[in-house]
Amino acid sequence: MENKHVIVIAFPFGSHLMPLLNLVIKLAQAAPNCSFSFIGTQKSNAILFPRPHLPNNIKFYAISDGIPEGHVLGENPTEKLNLFLQTGPENLQKGIELAVAETKQRVTCIIADAFVTSSLLVAHTLNVPWIAFWLPISCSLSFYFYLDLIRHTCANSAANTTLEFLPGLSKMRVEDVPRDMLDVGEKETLFTRTLNSLGEVLPQAKAVVMNFFEELDPPLFVQDMRSKLQALLYVVPFPSPLLSPPDSDSGGCLSWLDKQSSKSVAYVCFGTVVAPPVHELVAVAEALEESGFPFLWSLKEALMGVLPNGFLERTSKRGKVVSWAPQAQVLAHDSVGVFVTHCGANSVIESVSSGVPMICRPFFGDQGVGARVIEDVWEMGLVIEGKVLTKSGLLKSLNLILVQEEGKKIRDKALKMKKTVQDAVRPEAQAAQDFNTLVKIISN
Ligand code: UDP
Numbered sequence: 001m002e003n004k005h006v007i008v009i010a011f012p013f014g015s016h017l018m019p020l021l022n023l024v025i026k027l028a029q030a031a032p033n034c035s036f037s038f039i040g041t042q043k044s045n046a047i048l049f050p051r052p053h054l055p056n057n058i059k060f061y062a063i064s065d066g067i068p069e070g071h072v073l074g075e076n077p078t079e080k081l082n083l084f085l086q087t088g089p090e091n092l093q094k095g096i097e098l099a100v101a102e103t104k105q106r107v108t109c110i111i112a113d114a115f116v117t118s119s120l121l122v123a124h125t126l127n128v129p130w131i132a133f134w135l136p137i138s139c140s141l142s143f144y145f146y147l148d149l150i151r152h153t154c155a156n157s158a159a160n161t162t163l164e165f166l167p168g169l170s171k172m173r174v175e176d177v178p179r180d181m182l183d184v185g186e187k188e189t190l191f192t193r194t195l196n197s198l199g200e201v202l203p204q205a206k207a208v209v210m211n212f213f214e215e216l217d218p219p220l221f222v223q224d225m226r227s228k229l230q231a232l233l234y235v236v237p238f239p240s241p242l243l244s245p246p247d248s249d250s251g252g253c254l255s256w257l258d259k260q261s262s263k264s265v266a267y268v269c270f271g272t273v274v275a276p277p278v279h280e281l282v283a284v285a286e287a288l289e290e291s292g293f294p295f296l297w298s299l300k301e302a303l304m305g306v307l308p309n310g311f312l313e314r315t316s317k318r319g320k321v322v323s324w325a326p327q328a329q330v331l332a333h334d335s336v337g338v339f340v341t342h343c344g345a346n347s348v349i350e351s352v353s354s355g356v357p358m359i360c361r362p363f364f365g366d367q368g369v370g371a372r373v374i375e376d377v378w379e380m381g382l383v384i385e386g387k388v389l390t391k392s393g394l395l396k397s398l399n400l401i402l403v404q405e406e407g408k409k410i411r412d413k414a415l416k417m418k419k420t421v422q423d424a425v426r427p428e429a430q431a432a433q434d435f436n437t438l439v440k441i442i443s444n
Contacts, residue, residue: 004034005105006442007096011113012044012065013081014272015346016135018243019211020113021048023133025240027111028055030439037099039092041065041084053242059102063087063095077273081191089118089125096122109442114208117194117201129206129441137345138212139373140366142166142221143181144198145228154182168220171376175387176368206441207231211345213424214431216352216417218377233434236425237349239328251322253296253330260294263337263411266398267330267356269298271344274363278306280389284340285311287394293402294318296336298325331356338401340394343370355418357381357410359397361389380414 008024010017021038028036035057040048042062049060066083073079096107107126112119114132123130134141143150149165159175166172180192188196202208207230214222214234226232257265268284270276276284281299285307288295295315299307301323312321327347330336331354339351340359348370351358358381360371374381382400385393400407424431 003105004031004108004443005099005103006034006036007099007107007110008036008038009092009095009110009112009116009119010038010040010044011115011135012041012084015344016113016115017044017048018239019135019237019346020133022237022239022243023209023211023235024058024111025055025242026235026435027439027442028057029240030435031443032057034443035059035103035105037061037096037103039063039095039099051242055242059099061095061098061102063091066091078189078191082189085116085118085190085194089121092116092119092122093125096126111209111442114198114202115194117197120201120204130204131207131209131438131441132202132205133209133211135211135345136366137343137348137370137373138210138217139169139172139221139377140178140369141198141202141208141210141225142169143177143369144196144202145224147181147196147199150177150181151184166221167224168218168222169377172369172372176362176372178365178368180365203229205230207233207438209438210234211237212349213237213352213421214434215420215424215429216378231437233438234431235435235438236431237346238353238425248324248326249329251320251325253320253322253325254333256320257296257330257333257335260335262334264294264402265335266291266293266295266338266340266402267297267325267327267336268295268340269325269327269347270342270361270363271347273344274342275300275303276342276361276363276389280361281306282308283389283391284394286391287389287398288319289315290391291395291398292318293398294335295320296325296330297321298327299323328354338398343367343374345370348374352378352380352414352417353421355415357401357407357414359384359394359401361387378413378417380410380417382410 010020024036038060045060045062064087066087109129110123111131114134120130154174157174161174163172164170183192299321328350331350339356341347343360343362358374360383362368362371371383375383
């Protein structure tokens with residue numbers, strides 16, 4: 001049988017990278033007859049590589065990031081996304097040529113981050129199946145299929161109006177809609193245009209692969225997406241042991257958590273992209289200090305300067321602030337009782353899998369959808385009062401979830417979600433079958 005050559009196309013930014021490499025590692029182990037050519041940029045490949053113990057049927061290739069020589073990126077975080085997308089299919093093609101020249105194998109399939117839609121054109125040219133990997137909050141996929149209705153509703157309704165027309169997601173509100181979706185005319189960028197085309201593009205995929213648990217998504221949502229896509233497959237998002245870096249707990253978070261009591265600690269982290277406004281960070285510090293709860297806060301080094309004078313010293317007996325925490329392990333630790341989060345897709349997966357209730361402060365993109373699902377669909381957390389971190393709002397939420405009888409329902413729901421995840425990852429569950437289906441698609 002001909003050896004298969006799968007081209008993997010990354011959206012070479014932030015937390016889209018690890019889950020894609022994770023999927024590829026699992027596929028490479030399950031399909032040793034396939035070669036995987038992972039195409040990123042020099043910068044993104046450097047984040048993933050070198051990594052010891054990767055299966056040797058995965059090779060990395062670098063293409064242009066689209067940043068013109070000598071150009072200095074401005075403040076806008078989406079500038080680099082637009083520059084990369086602007087390089088279009090020609091740039092991807094160059095990476096594929098490198099991979100084909102080195103492996104001497106023709107391409108038999110393309111797996112791409114769903115955001116790199118130009119890879120569909122390449123798949124058409126090569127006449128090979130195109131598989132799209134969906135990394136945002138799973139339910140946010142639905143929004144791209146109801147764009148006109150959403151835009152119409154958002155233009156004519158109050159922020160708390162529910163989006164009744166979204167199958168299985170009738171609790172979503174106007175205020176939860178990713179703002180990019182409403183960018184039309186001059187405000188539209190290549191990035192937003194690309195995202196807003198997904199409802200038309202994704203049905204052309206041989207399969208859309210979700211980095212999530214089907215059992216946690218509303219059945220009507222899943223059914224609706226299945227009716228619109230050729231195939232919808234759920235793969236377990238847990239990281240392969242080959243992914244974890246050996247030195248990820250240099251701040252000593254886990255040994256510190258060992259000394260705290262069960263479900264007592266508030267863990268705070270807003271991911272790798274968001275920089276919350278200074279007044280909100282100060283409010284977090286004040287709430288943590290006044291609450292008296294033990295806390296672990298992962299706060300970027302560059303933001304530490306905004307902490308109130310003397311905060312670290314005054315709270316040092318029961319608090320710890322680090323610039324990086326091994327978050328998945330932190331959330332899995334028995335001492336953690338609540339997670340104050342921006343609702344990034346990876347953070348949500350990690351919290352749900354460990355049954356940790358969340359206090360949500362969504363900022364942009366799919367985070368609002370995540371927050372709504374957490375509060376109103378799973379009922380395993382709450383959105384911070386006014387959607388802004390204030391001292392009194394956070395104190396109220398922390399007390400509710402960590403202490404009060406009223407918060408018991410949320411705590412119990414979180415544990416129930418963990419149990420659902422544990423069942424979903426069993427070898428006889430649907431996810432294992434979906435993974436096998438994916439392996440069959442790429443190896444046939
Ligand atoms: N993360 C971590 N330690 C930190 C901060 C972040 O391990 O101190 C990880 C976190 O576990 C998650 C990822 O970084 O896997 C952040 O991804 P997410 O989708 O939650 O948010 P984003 O960074 O994309 O906004």
